[in-house]
Amino acid sequence: MSKELFAAIEQHDTARVKALLAGGADPNEPQSEERGLRPLQEAIFALYDGGEVDVLQALIEHGADVNAWDAKRDQTPLLTAVCEQEVEALEVLVRAGADPNVRSSEGIMPLRACAEVGSLSMAALLLYAGAARTINDWGGLSGLTALGHAALRLDLPMIKLLLAAGADPRAPDEDDLHAYDRLPPRAESDSQTWDAAFELLGGAKDRMPL
Template sequence: MSEELFTAIKQHDTAQVKALLTRGADPNEPQQEWPGLLPMQVAIHALADGGELDVLLALLEHGADVNAWDSERDRTPLLEAVCENQLEAVELLLNAGAEPNVRSSEGDTPLRACAEVGNVVMASLLLRAGATRTINDWGGLTGCTALGIAISRLDLPMMRLLLDAGADPEATDDDRQPTRDRLPPRDESDSQTWDAALELLGGTKGRNP
């Protein structure tokens, strides 16, 4: 019945998903093939091309673990929703008790992933749900903190939000350098945006004059 459930989710057949769950389909059984995604994660992917939030609600109502990891321990449903930039799904999962401070095997956290997609509204939701506990954690492929990612992108709204929430520009990343040093060189950036970013960071240039 597991394969039937995944097929129904991918086909956006909400009625069939609900019927299968009622008949005993396991909402926590991952796919057999790599990377072993959970039904919740597949449902989140389906949102991008017409899937319904009702599928996520149905999975939760039938016992889906909102904090379960996929087979590779790469992402929880919340991490999946953040990486896919699915704001409504993120809000739904947080309301259902999703942990905003999880850390994947690669060192990714929801807040860091959110800085990558640049969604300030989503970041606000995560912070209100308690993501401040990992606000200065670094990890992932870039080895940055969430603030470091925002700085490197010159994402001023995200920088303001994170700094106001307590992000520390002196916190070190995986290079053992202060987060503020992720500021790109001024001559490779829009000068007004760069100057505004520097002002937000308190005016210290670090390694990037």
């Protein structure tokens, strides 16, 4: 029945998904292929080309584990929603108690992933759900903190959101650098935006801008 459930999700057949779940289909059994996605993750990927959020709701109502990792321990459903930038899916998962502080085998964490691409609304949702507990953690391939990512992008709204949630501008990243050290070269940036970011991050208290 697992193959039928995945087929129904991929075909965006919400009624069939609900019927299979009512008939006893396992909402947590992963795919047999190497990727090993679970139904919730497949349903999130399906949203990109017409899938319905109702499928996620149905899976959760029938016992889908919102914190279950895929077979390779790369992603939980929440990490999948963040990486795919599916805000509605993230809202559903947060309401269902998904952990916003998970860390993948490669060190990817939801809040850092949002800061890296500038997903402000998703970052706000994660912080509301408790992501501030790990707000100063660094990791991933870059070794940056969430604030370091926002600084690198000169993303003032994200910088302000993170600071308001308790991010420490002097929290070191993997290279023992602070967030303001991650600002792009001032000469290659909009000077007003750069100066505003530098001031917000407290760099003016430690050194003069180059």
